[in-house]
Amino acid sequence: METGFPWKRVAMALFLASVLAAGCSKKQTVKSDSGAGPAPGESAVSAPAPGGEATGAIQEAPVAGMPPAQAPPAPGEAPTVVAKAAEAGVAVTEERPSRFEDVLFDFDKSDLRAEGKKICQTVAEYLRRNPKARVLIEGHCDERGTAEYNLALGERRATAVRNFIVSLGVPKAAFSTVSFGKERPLDPGHNEAAWAKNRRAHFVLK
C-alpha cells in the first residue's frame, strides 16, 4: 500500500491466526458458517417459515486462495421447544370499569395517602358484605422511567393496597394482583395532570 495507513501488530496476529488455522485444517470445500447449522454435505436449505422469512443456514465456502472462515463462538444450549405459540390474545389492553375509585400515588412511591386509605375502606366494606367476591388489584405507573422498574413499582403499589385492605380484616384470598407498569395509562397526556391520574391502583371485580 502506498497510503499512510498505520500498521498494527494486532492485525498481524489475527491474520497469522487465520492463516495458521487454514494451514492446520484440511481444506474444506464447503464449510457451514453456523455452529447450529447442518453438517457439510447435508442439505442446508430448509423450508421458509410462515410469513416468508428466510430460515435455514446459508452454506458458505472460501473461494480458492482464501482460508476457511474462523468458527464463530459456540452458541448456548438451545432450549427445548415445548409447543408452538398459541397466539390467543386476552383483553388486557382495555381498561375495565370499576365500582371503586382508583387509589392514587406520588411519583416513585407506593405509600397510601389519606384519600387512598378511604377508598380501601370502601372496598373492605364491600367485601365484608359480599364475602364471595373476588377482586383483582391492578398497579399502574406514569410514563416516566424504565418500563421494567415501573412494572415492579406497579406490583408494589397493588400489593400495598391489598395489604392495607387485608389489615382491615378482609381475607387475603379475596385478592389477586397484577402490574401493568406504564403500559396502560388512563390519561394519554404527557404532563403532571395526566401522570397524577396514571399512578394508581385500579380495582376490578372478577
Next chain:
Amino acid sequence: MPALLVTLLFPASATPVLYIDINSPGGRRMPVAVASFIVVSGDASLSRGVPKILEADLSLTDLFDIVPEKAHMETVTPAHFAGTPLSYPAWKVIGAEAVVIGKVETRGDQVSLEMRLYDATQGTMMAGKRYSGNPRQVRSMAHRFANEIVYAFTGVRGIFGTEIAFSARPERGKGKELFVVGIDGQDMRKVTDNRSFNLFPRWSADGQWLAYTSYRTGVPVIYLRNVATGAEKEVVRFGTSKSPGGFSADGQWLYAAVSQEGNSDIYRVRVVGGEAEKVVEGWGLEVSPAPSPDGRRIAFVSDRGGSPQVYVKTLGSPEELRISQGSGYATSPSWSPAGDRIAYTARLEGKFAIFTIAPDGTDLRQLAAAPDADCEDPSFAPDGRSLVYTYRKRGYSELKIISSDGRRERTLAAGLGDMGSPAWSPGR
C-alpha cells in the same frame, strides 16, 4: 493452497498492512468500488441489487467511501473469476483502492453467490467467499460478505445482518407487540401478534431466541420464542410481575426480575429445566439484571437507597457496588461487549439521558441527551462501536443508533407508537 495464500497476502515481508485503524476516529476512509455482479442465471436485477446492499452496509460505517457505479470503467467478466486479473489501473484511476466483484447463479430454489474483494494497489485478493442458500437469503449473504470486507480491512468483524428487537404499539390497538428490524432500518417485522402486552425482548447468546414478557394469558409470563420459526416455550411462571434481563454467557441461564408479595428480586432460571435461584434480594425493588460478557458479574437496578440506582455485583460474592452517581433516577444498565463500560439511563434536569461508566463506578461520561426529549434504554452493538436507544418526546418515539464515542447518530426506526426496550442481537 494455504501456503499459496501466505505468499499472496504477504508477498515480501511478514508484516501485514492494517488498512484501516478503527481506533482513530476521523481517519481517512477507504475508497471501495463494488462492481456490477455477473448474473449467470436467474434474477437479473441482482446485478445491481446485491452491490447496493453491500454499498449500503459499508456506508453505515465511517470507514469507507463508495466509488459510484457510474464512474466504473471496467466490465467484470466470468474470466475474472477464472484467473484473469482485473485491470487495476482502471480502478485506481477512478479513486478505488479496493474492488468488490461478484457472481450470482440461480438453479431452482438454490442461489449461489460468489463475492471477492481485491486490493487494487497490490492486486491481491483480500477476501473471497461463495455462499449458497435460497433466494430469500441473498440479503443475508451480502451482509455476511460485508462483514468479511470490514474484517479484511480492520481485523474486527462487522455487525451487518445483526438485528434490533424492540417493543411498540402497532398502528391499531393499545397492546404492544415485539418487532425486529435490521440495523440498516430494513426488514422490519412483527415477532408477536397476540394483541396483549409483549415486552422486554432479550436475545439468547446464539441470536435465535428472544426471551420476553407477555400478558397474553392475562398475567405476565416470560417466554422464549424462536424468531425465525415462532416456536415457543414458557420459562418463568412463578411470582407476579416479571421481566427478563439477559442470558448467562453459556446460554444456560436467564436472569430475570420477579416480584413476589410486591417485592422484586433477581433470579436466574435454567432455560432447560426451569429451576430458579435467587441472585440478588432485598427489601427494595431489584430489577433489570444485566450479566457481564465474562459472566462473572451482573449489573442491576435497585431502589434500596431511596431511588433507583445501578449496582454491580460479583457473582458468588456478597459485594454489591453502587456505580451510578447522584440522588436522581438511574436505570437500564447494558454492558459493552468488552466488559469495560456500562451504559445506563439517568435523569438530568428533569429529562432522561444516557451515560456510560466503568464497571467500578469511575470515568462517567454523558453519551446521549436532548434538552426537550428523553434518551433511554441503551443496548450495545456486538462490536461495541455503537449503541441503540429509545428517543421519546412527548407522545413521539423512535429508535436511534449512536456511535460509542457520541460523534455519529442516526434514526434506525420510527413510525410506530411507544417504541422501546431495544435490544441488539449478538453477532451472526
